[in-house]
Amino acid sequence: MPVNYLDPSAETATPQEPYLARLDERCNPRIALFANLFADSKEFLLDLASPLGRLLSGSTYPYFDKQYGRYMSTAATPELRARIIEASDAVVLAYGHCGSCTSGVVHDAVLLAQQGRAVATMVTARFRDEALFLAQALGQPELPFVFLPHPVAGQATQWQRELGERIAPAVVKALKTGASTDATDVMTARTTVATA
Amino acid sequence: MTREPLTAPTESDAAAALAKNRQTDGLPIVVPTPERVEEMLLYAMGLPRDASLGHLLPRNGNLTIEKAAINAVMAGCAAETFPLVIAACEAICDPAFDAGPLQNTTHPVTPLIIVNGPARELYGVSSGGGAMGPGWPVNLTLGRAIRLILINVGGGIPGVGDMASLGSPSKLALCLAEGEEDSPFEPLHVSLGFDASDSVVTVLAVEGPHTMMFNLDEIENQADLFLRTLAAGFANPATNNIYTGVGAVAAVLNPLHAKILQRAGMTRRDVQHKLFAYARSTRSALKAISGANINTIPHSDEVVTVVQRPEDFLIFVSGSDGGGYSAYFPTWSGGKQGNIPISRKVRFVDGCEMPRSIRD
Numbered sequence: 255m256p257v258n259y260l261d262p263s264a265e266t267a268t269p270q271e272p273y274l275a276r277l278d279e280r281c282n283p284r285i286a287l288f289a290n291l292f293a294d295s296k297e298f299l300l301d302l303a304s305p306l307g308r309l310l311s312g313s314t315y316p317y318f319d320k321q322y323g324r325y326m327s328t329a330a331t332p333e334l335r336a337r338i339i340e341a342s343d344a345v346v347l348a349y350g351h352c353g354s355c356t357s358g359v360v361h362d363a364v365l366l367a368q369q370g371r372a373v374a375t376m377v378t379a380r381f382r383d384e385a386l387f388l389a390q391a392l393g394q395p396e397l398p399f400v401f402l403p404h405p406v407a408g409q410a411t412q413w414q415r416e417l418g419e420r421i422a423p424a425v426v427k428a429l430k431t432g433a434s435t436d437a438t439d440v441m442t443a444r445t446t447v448a449t450a
Numbered sequence: 451m452t453r454e455p456l457t458a459p460t461e462s463d464a465a466a467a468l469a470k471n472r473q474t475d476g477l478p479i480v481v482p483t484p485e486r487v488e489e490m491l492l493y494a495m496g497l498p499r500d501a502s503l504g505h506l507l508p509r510n511g512n513l514t515i516e517k518a519a520i521n522a523v524m525a526g527c528a529a530e531t532f533p534l535v536i537a538a539c540e541a542i543c544d545p546a547f548d549a550g551p552l553q554n555t556t557h558p559v560t561p562l563i564i565v566n567g568p569a570r571e572l573y574g575v576s577s578g579g580g581a582m583g584p585g586w587p588v589n590l591t592l593g594r595a596i597r598l599i600l601i602n603v604g605g606g607i608p609g610v611g612d613m614a615s616l617g618s619p620s621k622l623a624l625c626l627a628e629g630e631e632d633s634p635f636e637p638l639h640v641s642l643g644f645d646a647s648d649s650v651v652t653v654l655a656v657e658g659p660h661t662m663m664f665n666l667d668e669i670e671n672q673a674d675l676f677l678r679t680l681a682a683g684f685a686n687p688a689t690n691n692i693y694t695g696v697g698a699v700a701a702v703l704n705p706l707h708a709k710i711l712q713r714a715g716m717t718r719r720d721v722q723h724k725l726f727a728y729a730r731s732t733r734s735a736l737k738a739i740s741g742a743n744i745n746t747i748p749h750s751d752e753v754v755t756v757v758q759r760p761e762d763f764l765i766f767v768s769g770s771d772g773g774g775y776s777a778y779f780p781t782w783s784g785g786k787q788g789n790i791p792i793s794r795k796v797r798f799v800d801g802c803e804m805p806r807s808i809r810d
Binding site: 256257258259260261262263264265266267268293324327328352353354356357358381383384387388391392 | 453455456457458459460461463464468471473481482483484487505506507508509510511512513514516517520521524550551552554555556557598602603605609610611612613614693694696742782784785786
């Protein structure tokens with residue numbers, strides 16, 4: 255005798271929107287670097303400006319962060335978001351590296367994208383599934399990510415700089431085309447990188 | 451809106467499908483057949499099945515009365531206890547509960563559910579010996595129903611929406627009643643602004659309980675020593691609270707320990723103020739012990755506190771009086787508010803002053 259039963263799950267009630275923001279690099283783009291202050295995120299982003307600058311001529315890199323690590327799990331305040339919007343044409347966010355900070359960084363990326371800024375959101379491999387789930391839950395399933403190896407925090411400075419060099423093209427691609435990149439294996443040759 | 455029922459060849463197959471789809475907590479469930487769900491809905495206080503109790507993050511799922519009932523059936527809740535489930539659902543859907551990042555965090559936090567008022571006895575919510583452990587079906591099924599709802603409506607699937615590094619057995623169920631009759635203080639819900647005659651469910655996202663040992667002897671200043679010991683637990687450098695310093699923390703005192711405080715003439719407010727004075731450290735002391743943890747402190751003062759205000763210590767009484775153990779609950783202390791307690795009245799059927807007893 256077949257058994258009927260009811261579905262305990264609920265779908266997201268958030269309307270799904272296409273991701274439409276794209277970076278126009280013809281006019282000396284201002285690329286905001288937005289660190290959530292998870293360990294090494296600030297340094298990683300500041301170092302990333304150099305390889306990005308070689309790929310985007312005339313670009314500039316205003317820096318923003320959440321002031322204290324305690325705030326990494328929540329979306330930026332409207333005031334901080336407004337300052338970022340005012341100062342930028344696109345935003346690179348780093349990084350989803352834990353559960354709640356991935357929540358915070360994806361929230362930030364969605365809110366910035368909804369205000370017309372192209373975004374590239376970096377998340378480490380361990381939190382990839384969470385980031386994709388959250389992007390859909392927040393109504394932006396096409397949000398572009400650059401997925402990094404895990405961990406990034408705590409790695410040697412030179413290793414992080416090398417990672418930045420290798421993922422910079424993926425960041426530019428995310429900003430210009432809205433495409434995500436899985437760069438989780440990009441440092442498989444990590445043993446060849448000098449450790450500090 | 452009710453969807454068409456799913457179909458499986460047998461109940462075992464239905465249970466297996468739910469488990470395969472990651473719609474359970476990993477334990478066997480009661481299959482939510484339409485008939486069982488209908489029985490649960492009889493105790494929905496007349497609320498329509500598609501009435502929304504709120505939206506639950508991170509998925510932002512619409513938590514309807516029906517979804518609550520389906521998950522309550524799966525948890526094994528007695529239908530009569532559904533009003534408790536509804537009250538707890540309303541609490542976790544409050545935006546101030548911050549269910550999104552709470553579910554996402556790698557920190558293994560879970561709702562501690564505390565029941566106060568007449569519903570305790572009428573529904574059989576235990577406040578006695580071992581109340582947070584095995585053997586108390588209403589405590590366990592209520593806690594479990596909320597966990598299933600967090601998974602199925604909120605999207606807290608382990609490894610996707612729930613990123614806890616280790617998880618915690620407390621995530622399966624963490625629920626008890628306050629032993630109001632054993633407490634020298636006014637009931638917890640009264641201290642939170644409710645009437646004593648109200649039945650109230652309070653939730654606070656916490657780590658599992660940490661035991662606090664305090665052996666009684668004849669010395670004079672036991673109350674002060676007790677509170678210093680408890681404060682040291684709260685302020686220990688392995689917990690979040692001493693670094694973030696916001697939100698609330700909780701402690702459940704066993705009746706013997708509560709009597710120490712009573713003999714010293716202390717009210718709950720006195721206890722909270724003493725804990726606030728004692729549960730603190732210094733930036734330099736923490737830095738010497740825990741390195742980079744110090745970077746999460748959102749201010750530059752040398753003295754750091756576990757919470758911002760005395761009333762942020764949520765103190766209640768439960769358990770047996772047969773030992774020297776109470777418990778304290780560190781919390782996540784992240785999110786917008788640093789996670790705070792949320793209380794909701796248990797709503798009864800219109801026209802009824804009291805819920806129906808499951809003992810009838």
